Amino acid sequence: xxxxxxxxxxxxxxxxxxxxxxxxxxxxxxxxxxxxxxxxxxxxxxxxxxxxxxxxxxxxxxxxxxxxxxxxxxxxxxxxxxxxxxxxxxxxxxxxxxxxxxxxxxxxxxxxxxxxxxxxxxxxxxxxxxxxxxxxxxxxxxxxxxxxxxxx
Amino acid sequence: xxxxxxxxxxxxxxxxxxxxxxxxxxxxxxxxxxxxxxxxxxxxxxxxxxxxxxxxxxxxxxxxxxxxxxxxxxxxxxxxxxxxxxxxxxxxxxxxxxxxxxxxxxxxxxxxxxxxxxxxxxxxxxxxxxxxxxxxxxxxxxxxxxxxxxxx
DNA sequence: AGCAATTAAATTGCATACAATCTAATTTTA
DNA sequence: TAAAATTAGATTGTATGCAATTTAATTGCT
Numbered sequence: 001x002x003x004x005x006x007x008x009x010x011x012x013x014x015x016x017x018x019x020x021x022x023x024x025x026x027x028x029x030x031x032x033x034x035x036x037x038x039x040x041x042x043x044x045x046x047x048x049x050x051x052x053x054x055x056x057x058x059x060x061x062x063x064x065x066x067x068x069x070x071x072x073x074x075x076x077x078x079x080x081x082x083x084x085x086x087x088x089x090x091x092x093x094x095x096x097x098x099x100x101x102x103x104x105x106x107x108x109x110x111x112x113x114x115x116x117x118x119x120x121x122x123x124x125x126x127x128x129x130x131x132x133x134x135x136x137x138x139x140x141x142x143x144x145x146x147x148x149x150x151x152x
Numbered sequence: 153x154x155x156x157x158x159x160x161x162x163x164x165x166x167x168x169x170x171x172x173x174x175x176x177x178x179x180x181x182x183x184x185x186x187x188x189x190x191x192x193x194x195x196x197x198x199x200x201x202x203x204x205x206x207x208x209x210x211x212x213x214x215x216x217x218x219x220x221x222x223x224x225x226x227x228x229x230x231x232x233x234x235x236x237x238x239x240x241x242x243x244x245x246x247x248x249x250x251x252x253x254x255x256x257x258x259x260x261x262x263x264x265x266x267x268x269x270x271x272x273x274x275x276x277x278x279x280x281x282x283x284x285x286x287x288x289x290x291x292x293x294x295x296x297x298x299x300x301x302x303x304x
Numbered sequence: 305a306g307c308a309a310t311t312a313a314a315t316t317g318c319a320t321a322c323a324a325t326c327t328a329a330t331t332t333t334a
Numbered sequence: 335t336a337a338a339a340t341t342a343g344a345t346t347g348t349a350t351g352c353a354a355t356t357t358a359a360t361t362g363c364t
Contacts, residue, residue, distance in 0.1 A: 008209070010272070010275045010276055010279075011202055011205060011206075011268070011271065011272060011275065012202075012206065013199070013202045013203060013206060013223065013224075014297075015275075015293070016202070016275065016293075017180070017289050017292060017293045017296070018177075018180045018181065018184065018195075019199060019202075020292075020293050020296035020297055020300065021173060021176050021177040021180055021296065022177050022180075022181065022195075022199070023224075023225050023296075023300055024173050024177075024296050024299055024300050024303070025170075025173040025174050025176075025177040026225065026351075026352095027225070027300055027303045027304050028169070028170045028173055028174075028303060029170065029174065029351095030352085031303055032170065033352095033353095042318095042319065042320080043170075043174075043320095044319080044320065044321090045319090047165070047171060047174070050163055050164075050165045050168070050171075051165060053163060054163075054164065054165060057160070064342075064343095065342070065343060065344095066341090066342060066343085071165065072165075072175075073175050073178065073179065074320095074321075074322090075321085075322065075323090075343095076342075076343050076344065076345095077321070077322055077323080077324090077343095077344080077345080077346090078320065078321050078322070079343090080343065080344055080345080081319080081320085081344095081345095082319080082320075085319085097342095100329075100330070100341095100342080101328080101329055101330085101342095102327095102328065102329050102330070102341070102342040102343065103329095103341095103342060103343080104342080104343070116163070119163065120162070120163060123162040123163065123167075123168065124162055127162075130302060130303060131302060132299065132302055137169050140169060140172075140295055140296075140299065141167070141168075141169045141172050143292055143295070144169070144172035144173065144175075144176050144292075145166070145172055147176055147284065147292065148172065148175055148176050148179055150282060150283060150284055151176070151179045151180060151183055151282060152179050178321075178322095181321095182322090185322095185323095194348095194349065194350080195350095196349080196350065196351090197349090216312075216313095217312070217313065217314095218311090218312060218313085226350095226351075226352090227351080227352065227353090228312075228313050228314065228315095229313095229314085229315080229316090229351070229352055229353080229354090230350065230351050230352070231313090232313065232314055232315085233314095233315095233349080233350085234349080234350075237349085249312095252311095252312080252359075252360070253312095253358080253359055253360085254311070254312040254313065254357095254358065254359050254360070255311095255312060255313080255359095256312080256313070
């Protein structure tokens with residue numbers, strides 16, 4: 001009987017870390033949506049732009065799709081069409097690497113660089129609106145980083 | 153200069169709680185995939201089954217798509233096709249409510265109920281394989297539940 | 305009763321995710 | 335060096351998510 005109840009408890013939705021992650025991720029993404037709409041970006045597109053803006057200050061070995069995928073934990077099946085859309089938007093260029101024709105070299109256009117100014121207020125604004133203390137967010141972020149390191 | 157650096161820091165990918173949630177959610181879902189494949193379920197389908205199994209013990213007012221959506225924070229645009237697939241798999245029935253023809257009454261088939269036995273070991277197994285202490289998972293889950301309550 | 309407002313699902317359209325496969329370029333190795 | 339193995343992206347196919355719209359049924363209101 002005890003066994004059954006324990007098993008029962010393990011299957012309860014509210015006891016599942018995975019569901020909380022899944023629900024929180026979608027909820028937070030949804031909170032971003034209105035802000036990102038003013039930038040003309042979806043959430044995954046915004047993440048890609050964050051990385052490309054970072055790369056301006058700290059250039060990676062190769063600004064390739066592979067490097068981007070390693071940073072965001074996404075594969076070319078997701079990134080290729082997404083990057084094509086950013087290219088269509090005039091934010092990103094997708095050239096071929098000279099030293100290796102297989103490789104794409106990703107680069108920001110002037111417009112892509114400019115957009116950073118508008119994006120700068122997004123995290124700040126959401127942080128405030130959420131009403132969650134900054135230190136709580138920071139702590140949670142660190143705990144999730146640890147979890148991610150273990151799971152991946 | 154300080155202003156610029158702070159803004160810079162706020163845009164750093166690793167400083168974004170949202171990215172950690174997004175990455176962790178996908179990573180954990182990926183960890184579930186092989187186990188769920190043996191059940192013939194995707195991860196969202198598994199979540200729906202969790203709710204329906206729960207409803208066997210604690211029936212809701214109405215076992216409707218709406219009630220399911222409130223539990224999982226998903227809308228009919230996602231749930232309708234997903235439920236049709238579960239119906240095709242022979243796990244779920246989608247009848248019409250007698251008292252209100254707009255409403256779908258969701259019910260488990262015999263096979264749907266049986267599947268619970270096989271599913272029972274999934275959370276346990278993953279908990280062990282992850283190597284993350286159970287109490288750490290529990291704490292994180294609670295913190296995320298609080299965050300979810302604030303954001304939603 | 306009769307019609308407007310509301311509501312539950314379904315549908316449509318677009319953008320991810322991701323496994324699996326394919327293609328082309330580069331490396332390795334016999 | 336020439337074929338085999340590897341690698342970077344692209345493509346294909348399936349299943350979400352979700353906003354926006356549509357459809358059908360029910361409620362409210364006069």
